[in-house]
Amino acid sequence: MPGFAMPLPVALTLADVTVRYGERTALDGVSLDVRRGEIVGLLGPNGSGKSTTLAVAAGVLDPAGGAVSIEGRARTADPAAFARRVGLVPQEPALYEELSAAENLTFFGRLYGLAGSDLRRRVARALARVKLTDRARQGVSTFSGGMKQRLNLAAALLHDPPVLLLDEPTAALDPASRDSLFADLTRLRDDGHAVLLTTHHLDEAEAGCDRAAILEAGKLVAIGSPAELLRPRPAERAVLYGHLRARPAKYLQRAIRQRLGAGVELEITGRRLRLSAGTGEQLGAALATLLADGLELEAYRTPAGALERRLRPEHTAAGDAA
Numbered sequence: 001m002p003g004f005a006m007p008l009p010v011a012l013t014l015a016d017v018t019v020r021y022g023e024r025t026a027l028d029g030v031s032l033d034v035r036r037g038e039i040v041g042l043l044g045p046n047g048s049g050k051s052t053t054l055a056v057a058a059g060v061l062d063p064a065g066g067a068v069s070i071e072g073r074a075r076t077a078d079p080a081a082f083a084r085r086v087g088l089v090p091q092e093p094a095l096y097e098e099l100s101a102a103e104n105l106t107f108f109g110r111l112y113g114l115a116g117s118d119l120r121r122r123v124a125r126a127l128a129r130v131k132l133t134d135r136a137r138q139g140v141s142t143f144s145g146g147m148k149q150r151l152n153l154a155a156a157l158l159h160d161p162p163v164l165l166l167d168e169p170t171a172a173l174d175p176a177s178r179d180s181l182f183a184d185l186t187r188l189r190d191d192g193h194a195v196l197l198t199t200h201h202l203d204e205a206e207a208g209c210d211r212a213a214i215l216e217a218g219k220l221v222a223i224g225s226p227a228e229l230l231r232p233r234p235a236e237r238a239v240l241y242g243h244l245r246a247r248p249a250k251y252l253q254r255a256i257r258q259r260l261g262a263g264v265e266l267e268i269t270g271r272r273l274r275l276s277a278g279t280g281e282q283l284g285a286a287l288a289t290l291l292a293d294g295l296e297l298e299a300y301r302t303p304a305g306a307l308e309r310r311l312r313p314e315h316t317a318a319g320d321a322a
């Protein structure tokens with residue numbers, strides 16, 4: 001949180017939130033504050049409750065217990081006012097391919113009840129905030145995944161909400177697009193927005209978030225600066241973050257998980273991958289299994305050196321990863 005001596009005001013508050021889906025408790029007493037001028041990364045394994053937390057924060061899911069408020073005003077007191085103060089960016093860009101960037105935003109703006117010169121001004125400002133002004137008239141079908149994701153973010157900015165929520169915004173992005181998206185988020189943070197995003201990647205939280213919160217089985221088990229959470233522990237596991245050429249089918253993911261050794265964890269979100277094991281040797285063997293099973297890695301890095309290497313298509317031997 002650069003540039004501010006005083007603690008920034010809390011924008012979003014989740015207080016002791018519990019969510020159940022039938023018998024299953026998805027969130028169990030989660031309390032979390034997000035301040036204006038900070039980016040908080042919500043981390044945790046598949047099924048730990050990240051998307052559910054965002055849905056509650058966006059006001060699209062009612063918790064069974066606890067409360068959600070923005071700047072001290074509870075959602076239950078005025079749901080419409082709450083909705084105006086929060087912008088949700090879904091994981092999959094919800095855009096019309098045949099329309100231009102500006103036409104997409106105009107369409108969404110009308111859904112929010114905006115019109116006329118106010119709408120035109122807001123569309124221009126939202127495009128500028130994600131650095132897409134010079135692409136305003138271009139058809140979305142020609143956009144890269146990263147540009148679509150930034151346009152998706154612009155749609156959530158039209159009504160200028162103080163709180164921005166992003167569900168796995170980088171899951172389908174290559175490393176360069178991910179950096180551009182984080183540059184947008186950093187500018188929005190510096191303009192005083194409160195940003196809460198979900199990610200599987202502690203390295204991403206380290207690089208782009210002011211604080212990280214870790215969920216495990218519906219409970220918030222740690223929150224702090226990424227550096228605190230990343231401080232090396234004696235029994236640290238070997239971890240590799242990767243970017244896949246294509247999103248693997250669920251059945252393939254299941255088959256691969258079964259072949260990996262005990263103690264090896266594989267998390268896949270979209271095209272992003274996190275692989276961890278007790279030792280570097282086990283990690284190397286697990287990576288060899290993935291490659292032998294046909295998963296194609298475009299790029300990967302290990303958090304210690306934060307060293308990113310791009311793999312050429314012919315790099316399929318495990319030795320390349322060492």
Ligand SMILES: Nc1ncnc2c1ncn2[C@@H]1O[C@H](COP(=O)(O)OP(=O)(O)OP(=O)(O)O)[C@@H](O)[C@H]1O
Nearest residue numbers: 021024025026044045046047048049050051052053
């Ligand atoms: N609509 C639903 N009905 C029943 N159970 C659900 C539903 N949505 C989520 N769950 C369960 O609630 C728990 C939390 O799910 P959630 O999607 O919030 O986790 P997540 O951390 O976002 O996972 P992922 O990383 O896979 O997206 C999981 O056990 C999941 O199976």
